[in-house]
Amino acid sequence: MQNSPAVRRFDRDRFQRLLDLIGPSETPAFLTQLAQDLSGCADTIARGATRNDWESLRAASHVLISLAGAVGALSLQSLAEQLNVAATDGDATAMTALLGDLDGDLSALLLLVRAARADLTVPK
Amino acid sequence: MKSPSPSNPMILLIEDTVSLQMAYRSVLTGAGYRVAVAGTASEGLAQVTAVRPAVVLLDLVLPDRDGLLVMQDLLAKHPEMAIIAITANGSVNRAVEAMRAGAHDFLVKPFDESRLLNAVRNALQDRPGQPAPMPAGSTPDQTSLTDPTGFIGSSPAMGRIHATIGSVARSMATVFITGESGTGKELCALAVHARSARAAGPFIALNCGAIPQDLLESEVFGHMKGSFTGAISDKPGAAAAADGGTLFLDEICEMAPALQTKLLRFLQTSTVQPVGATRPKKVNVRIVCATNRDPVEAVRRGQFREDLYYRLFVVPIHMPPLRERGQDVIEIAEAALHRFSMEEGRRFDGLDPAVRALLPRLPWPGNVRQVLNVIRNVVVLNPGGWVTPDMLPPGLAEAPGGPSDLVHGPLPATDPPATEGLVGLTLAEAERRLIEATLARHGGSIPKAARVLDVSPSTLYRKIEGWKAQTVR
Numbered sequence: 001m002q003n004s005p006a007v008r009r010f011d012r013d014r015f016q017r018l019l020d021l022i023g024p025s026e027t028p029a030f031l032t033q034l035a036q037d038l039s040g041c042a043d044t045i046a047r048g049a050t051r052n053d054w055e056s057l058r059a060a061s062h063v064l065i066s067l068a069g070a071v072g073a074l075s076l077q078s079l080a081e082q083l084n085v086a087a088t089d090g091d092a093t094a095m096t097a098l099l100g101d102l103d104g105d106l107s108a109l110l111l112l113v114r115a116a117r118a119d120l121t122v123p124k
Numbered sequence: 125m126k127s128p129s130p131s132n133p134m135i136l137l138i139e140d141t142v143s144l145q146m147a148y149r150s151v152l153t154g155a156g157y158r159v160a161v162a163g164t165a166s167e168g169l170a171q172v173t174a175v176r177p178a179v180v181l182l183d184l185v186l187p188d189r190d191g192l193l194v195m196q197d198l199l200a201k202h203p204e205m206a207i208i209a210i211t212a213n214g215s216v217n218r219a220v221e222a223m224r225a226g227a228h229d230f231l232v233k234p235f236d237e238s239r240l241l242n243a244v245r246n247a248l249q250d251r252p253g254q255p256a257p258m259p260a261g262s263t264p265d266q267t268s269l270t271d272p273t274g275f276i277g278s279s280p281a282m283g284r285i286h287a288t289i290g291s292v293a294r295s296m297a298t299v300f301i302t303g304e305s306g307t308g309k310e311l312c313a314l315a316v317h318a319r320s321a322r323a324a325g326p327f328i329a330l331n332c333g334a335i336p337q338d339l340l341e342s343e344v345f346g347h348m349k350g351s352f353t354g355a356i357s358d359k360p361g362a363a364a365a366a367d368g369g370t371l372f373l374d375e376i377c378e379m380a381p382a383l384q385t386k387l388l389r390f391l392q393t394s395t396v397q398p399v400g401a402t403r404p405k406k407v408n409v410r411i412v413c414a415t416n417r418d419p420v421e422a423v424r425r426g427q428f429r430e431d432l433y434y435r436l437f438v439v440p441i442h443m444p445p446l447r448e449r450g451q452d453v454i455e456i457a458e459a460a461l462h463r464f465s466m467e468e469g470r471r472f473d474g475l476d477p478a479v480r481a482l483l484p485r486l487p488w489p490g491n492v493r494q495v496l497n498v499i500r501n502v503v504v505l506n507p508g509g510w511v512t513p514d515m516l517p518p519g520l521a522e523a524p525g526g527p528s529d530l531v532h533g534p535l536p537a538t539d540p541p542a543t544e545g546l547v548g549l550t551l552a553e554a555e556r557r558l559i560e561a562t563l564a565r566h567g568g569s570i571p572k573a574a575r576v577l578d579v580s581p582s583t584l585y586r587k588i589e590g591w592k593a594q595t596v597r
Contacts, residue, residue, distance in 0.1 A: 017237075018147060021147070021150045021151055021154055021237065022146065022147065022150045023150065026146065026150070029146070030143060030146050030147070033142050033143040033146060034143040036142075036143075037141055037142060037143045037144075059185060061212075062185050062212045062233075063141050063144075065212040065233055065234065066141065066144055066212060066233040066234050067141065067143065067144065068234070069233060069234020070144065070147055070233075070234050077234065081212075084212060
């Protein structure tokens with residue numbers, strides 16, 4: 001497992017394996033959709049956090065756990081799991097403590113996915 | 125309307141996140157399945173009618189409806205349908221609800237390719253009309269690998285147990301068996317395994333209370349040669365040995381907290397990493413566990429992880445004490461008499477009416493195990509004929525509810541309460557006094573003292589070693 005300077009605790013092998021399964025013909029569409037889904041999570045979390053909308057935060061973190069884990073963004077997955085617990089418990093303090101790191105990791109992953117889409121190679 | 129062909133089954137995926145739909149579909153089509161996809165509950169219900177899938181992968185969080193309600197609707201219309209519930213880590217209790225409501229299996233996101241394919245493969249194998257692989261050498265009528273003298277009984281209590289086993293055996297749900305010592309928890313686990321689709325696979329039993337805790341990790345997960353002093357060769361461990369079959373963890377509440385964490389990780393990832401190994405290994409194991417303690421109380425006391433409890437306590441089976449099983453004690457005693465007579469080369473005619481009237485009225489604190497010991501005692505010490513009350517061990521044939529207990533030795537005379545002497549002591553000091561007094565009462569026998577104190581012998585061994593270490597210091 002390599003630590004990308006941009007994406008913390010990034011399992012590059014897992015990401016590449018996923019792209020191999022998707023196949024070369026579907027990879028562009030997949031990466032585009034992945035970026036959209038991640039962006040959707042980011043927007044929902046940002047909106048939900050300002051209003052303490054626990055239902056939205058729970059749903060968005062549920063999706064983000066799956067997305068981050070599927071592509072190998074292990075730090076982001078862990079943060080999303082913590083956010084899911086905080087949202088389930090209605091714990092505003094815990095949620096606030098997570099948001100900085102989560103936003104940073106999510107932004108880094110989005111950059112990586114968009115870069116991969118741009119050149120259709122896994123960043124080194 | 126298309127029907128899925130047996131060789132190319134249709135899988136319906138109900139998942140609202142499009143990129144995850146694409147990922148899972150790629151995994152499934154790559155493995156040769158045909159895949160239909162729905163993004164909402166209403167689309168999913170429509171697709172079930174249209175494509176008649178063999179298996180449904182159902183995310184429990186959908187935009188238009190609760191996935192659990194969708195599952196209940198599907199099972200109401202298609203009770204034979206195999207549904208694999210999908211949830212995210214942190215929502216395992218939802219998966220537990222889904223299993224209790226009839227899901228065949230559950231997956232916790234994020235899951236990897238092999239876990240997904242294993243779950244689908246198992247669900248396809250367990251469909252009605254797909255015969256379960258029979259154990260080698262068995263006949264179609266044989267439904268249990270268990271000792272016939274241990275897991276028999278036609279009482280209503282046992283009828284409920286058999287019904288529960290029948291309904292859960294063919295799923296992947298973890299079974300958690302509780303009950304007093306000697307009630308047949310391991311036999312119940314064997315019955316679950318024997319009636320499952322894994323009956324041809326291994327059944328590996330491990331007693332977490334009988335193995336020293338510093339060796340338990342190695343026993344469960346294996347070790348590599350040289351990983352610690354005494355590791356003279358590679359050892360696969362019980363979890364790897366149970367690959368394709370069932371792993372039975374007895375006395376699960378005796379497991380040390382550090383190992384509970386590793387067990388939880390194993391349950392979440394289906395991987396084992398032997399002590400000293402650098403890479404984990406995937407295994408496909410169904411877990412059955414048991415305890416004679418109260419697991420909720422163990423969680424409350426902080427002795428058992430709550431998240432592990434919820435992960436394991438999916439399908440509970442409580443083995444009733446023998447005193448609540450009516451005439452089962454007669455069936456068990458007669459079967460034991462027949463079996464032990466053959467083993468010892470004796471000929472007994474059966475239980476005489478006085479014995480048949482007496483046995484159901486006794487308390488049987490040692491449950492089935494105690495009955496087996498009593499009958500073996502009768503067979504060994506008597507030449508044959510009818511079993512009469514005078515053949516029974518001394519004290520057993522006294523008035524019903526009497527205090528005698530052959531298995532555990534003669535009960536001590538009751539003492540006046542001595543709690544006054546304990547007031548002012550710390551809890552640890554009071555515990556030590558009680559343990560030492562119990563040991564002295566039972567001739568220093570740790571197994572006997574452990575039974576009386578309702579803990580495992582390894583618990584007492586650890587405490588005694590701890591006291592010795594304190595004395596040395």
